[in-house]
Amino acid sequence: MSKYIFVTGGVISSVGKGISVASVGRILKSRSISVSVQKLDPYLNVDPGTMSPYQHGEVFVTQDGAETDLDLGHYERFIGVELTNASNVTSGQVYSSVIAQERQGEFLGGTIQVVPHVTNEIKRRIRKVAEISQAEVVIVEVGGTVGDIEGQPFLEAIRQMRKDEGRDNVLYIHVSLLPHIAVTNELKTKPTQHSVNELRRIGIQPDVILCRSDREMSEGIKDKISLFCDVDKEAVIPLVTSETIYEVPLLLEDAGLGDFIVKRLGLEAKESNLDNWRDMVSRLKAPKEPVIIGLVGKYVELQDAYYSVREALCHAALAHNLEAKIAWLDSEELEHGNNDKLMQVQGIIVPGGFGYRGIEGMIKAAKFAREKEIPYFGLCLGMQTMVIEFGRHVFHNEKVNSTEFDTDTAYPVIDLLPEQRSISQKGGTMRLGTYPCQLVPGTKAAQAYSGEVAYERHRHRFEFNNDFRQPLSEAGLIPSGLSPNGNLVEIAEFRDHPWMLACQFHPEFKSRPDFPHPLFVDFIGAAQNMLVEGAQTSLPLN
Numbered sequence: 001m002s003k004y005i006f007v008t009g010g011v012i013s014s015v016g017k018g019i020s021v022a023s024v025g026r027i028l029k030s031r032s033i034s035v036s037v038q039k040l041d042p043y044l045n046v047d048p049g050t051m052s053p054y055q056h057g058e059v060f061v062t063q064d065g066a067e068t069d070l071d072l073g074h075y076e077r078f079i080g081v082e083l084t085n086a087s088n089v090t091s092g093q094v095y096s097s098v099i100a101q102e103r104q105g106e107f108l109g110g111t112i113q114v115v116p117h118v119t120n121e122i123k124r125r126i127r128k129v130a131e132i133s134q135a136e137v138v139i140v141e142v143g144g145t146v147g148d149i150e151g152q153p154f155l156e157a158i159r160q161m162r163k164d165e166g167r168d169n170v171l172y173i174h175v176s177l178l179p180h181i182a183v184t185n186e187l188k189t190k191p192t193q194h195s196v197n198e199l200r201r202i203g204i205q206p207d208v209i210l211c212r213s214d215r216e217m218s219e220g221i222k223d224k225i226s227l228f229c230d231v232d233k234e235a236v237i238p239l240v241t242s243e244t245i246y247e248v249p250l251l252l253e254d255a256g257l258g259d260f261i262v263k264r265l266g267l268e269a270k271e272s273n274l275d276n277w278r279d280m281v282s283r284l285k286a287p288k289e290p291v292i293i294g295l296v297g298k299y300v301e302l303q304d305a306y307y308s309v310r311e312a313l314c315h316a317a318l319a320h321n322l323e324a325k326i327a328w329l330d331s332e333e334l335e336h337g338n339n340d341k342l343m344q345v346q347g348i349i350v351p352g353g354f355g356y357r358g359i360e361g362m363i364k365a366a367k368f369a370r371e372k373e374i375p376y377f378g379l380c381l382g383m384q385t386m387v388i389e390f391g392r393h394v395f396h397n398e399k400v401n402s403t404e405f406d407t408d409t410a411y412p413v414i415d416l417l418p419e420q421r422s423i424s425q426k427g428g429t430m431r432l433g434t435y436p437c438q439l440v441p442g443t444k445a446a447q448a449y450s451g452e453v454a455y456e457r458h459r460h461r462f463e464f465n466n467d468f469r470q471p472l473s474e475a476g477l478i479p480s481g482l483s484p485n486g487n488l489v490e491i492a493e494f495r496d497h498p499w500m501l502a503c504q505f506h507p508e509f510k511s512r513p514d515f516p517h518p519l520f521v522d523f524i525g526a527a528q529n530m531l532v533e534g535a536q537t538s539l540p541l542n
Contacts (some may be wrong), residue, residue: 001169002130002135002136002138003136003137003138003165003169003170003265003267004130004139004140004165004170004171005024005173005261005265006140006142006158006161006171007020007024007175008142008158008173008199009142009144009145010176010177010194010195010196010198011145011179012145012177013144017071017141018141019078020175020210020239020248021071021075022071022078022248022249023248023249023251023252024139024173024252024257024261025037025078025079025139026078026274026277027252027272027274028261028269029079029080030258030273031269031271031272032270033136033267033269034133034135034137035081035136035138036129036133036138037072037079037083037129037139037140037141038089038125038140039072039141039143040090040141040143040154041091041143042090042091042142042144042148043090043091043143043150046090047066047067047088047090047093048068048088053299053302054299057070057302057304057305058073058308060509061433061506062082062085063082063084063433064085064433064434065432066085066087066088067432067459068083068087068088069088070304070307070308072087073307073311074245075087077511077513078246078249080514080515084132086125089125089126091154094125094153098121114153115153115156118157119157119160122157123160126138126161140158142154145195146195146198155199155202158172159202159204171264172206172207173208173209173210174206174210175210175239176195176196176209177192179213180214180215187213187218189225189228192209192211192225193225193228196231207231207232207264208231208236208257208260208261209225209229209236209237210239210252211238213241215240216238232260237255237256237257238255244281246281246284247281253272253274276514280318283321284314284513288317288323289322290323290325291322291324291325291346291527292325292527293313293324293325293326293347293348294327294329294341294342294348295309295327295328295349296349296350297329297330297331297350297351297353298331298353298355298357298358298362303328306351308509309349309351309508310326311513312507312520313520313524315512315515316516316520316524317524318516319521320524325542327341327344327540328542329341331350331358331359331360331362331365334361334364335358335360335361335364337364339364342368342369343372346375347374347376347526347527348366348375349376349382350376350377350378350381350385350386350502351379351380352382352459352506353381354381356404356405362381363389366382366385367389370389370393370497374530375498375500375523375527375530376497377501377502378503379506380458380459380503380504380506381460383492383502383503384402386500387414387464387472387502388400390472390476391411394472397410403416404462412467413465413468414462414463416461417460430458430460431461432459433458434456434457434458435455435458436455436483437483437490437491438452438453438481438484439451439452439480439491440481440482443478444480444499445501445519448518448519448521448522449519450518456490456505456507457509457510458506463489463504464489464492466489477492477495478492478495479491479492489504490503490504490505498526498529499522499526501522507520508520
């Protein structure tokens, strides 16, 4: 029978629950304990797939095609597991299911209430993860903060879980901010006390409190939180902002959290072994030569929209003992023809996105990379803009386009997938999840993967138009990755370019700090060879 760890947050959102959950999973896995994870999101959207990146950040895609919260990316990167559509639950999914059951008469005419009907559905979905994964421990993150009105059914459900599963099989972790007051130079515990009091009011007594702060926490503060929140002192864990998110499992392990969880839940565990992870973090923190990558996107003011891309670049750079420095380049600004910023980067990456805004700037970035022989890596939309730009060059016609942006173009080098033409609903209806990609021998793609077949995750409606495959191929475009039947171009690269490659899928979703994605590794290797003067001083980098 699986045991459960429920993680809640207090005081403010974005306090680090997702990283904390992922880190707890890593320290348990280091003891050979099998782990699975779930995110409960209280918003009424059915899934994040149709939500704006400005509100939600990146949409992470699981191997079975679920569009999920970006925290699932943290879980997979830290723990090294492949999650499923059961790992992200929203209020929209829960209420839709309950209402559908009521419409079908499954409640026999009874009055439908939040308790027990909605809470039972939430608990059913929590237990479903345990059934699918057969994990010894299921870690469940409750989105938002304690006190949010939309989160109350979820908190009530996890309160009931301790009664249902037994006290020894459930553990509650609360992540709370300790704000620093500059005038008095002290960390304040009162917000944490209030959020814990709110939890206790609804019947949840936290077993562990993770204290997020930008400064070290004194023993006196630890004693105070232990006393006022009725938590063992050893379970008041400091979580100080670290140089890299990948250091958080080490901080929690060194603070004794792993041993405390094993003891409290009665888990059979081996001795913790985080040696490889410590080595990876040590290499991440060590001074390294930078490699300057220009990320050309339409959401660059909100970098969470490209979280997995940023992390994949970090992982790949580490494989070369380099540090990836990203110049965030707004594609709309590039539309005005100013290439000064592009001239100062060693590689250009164009990630995914939807809609026409900023597209011409991405196309200009692809043109610059092709003409100046700058390494270029296109992801999904980045492949489509690369093909559009090359089509304009080959056909000497600026009307070459995708039917997503120009439905009447005479040169639709990118077009809607045939199975997408009759779809009217937007949510969850794209080509989603893992598909095989047959690699063409002798190409850069095949060399990077060192194999014949790759399995990658997709999220798109539009595709390379085969009507233009022959003329573009004759002009120098190589379809280097194909669907098994050869109908879909999954990877394209250029014959007469040092490294210009783009893929229809999203390889960033499979990159791990200890297992970087081969295409990103190859891209960084190509960028490393580009020498750029003055880039470090004239561009804002992070």
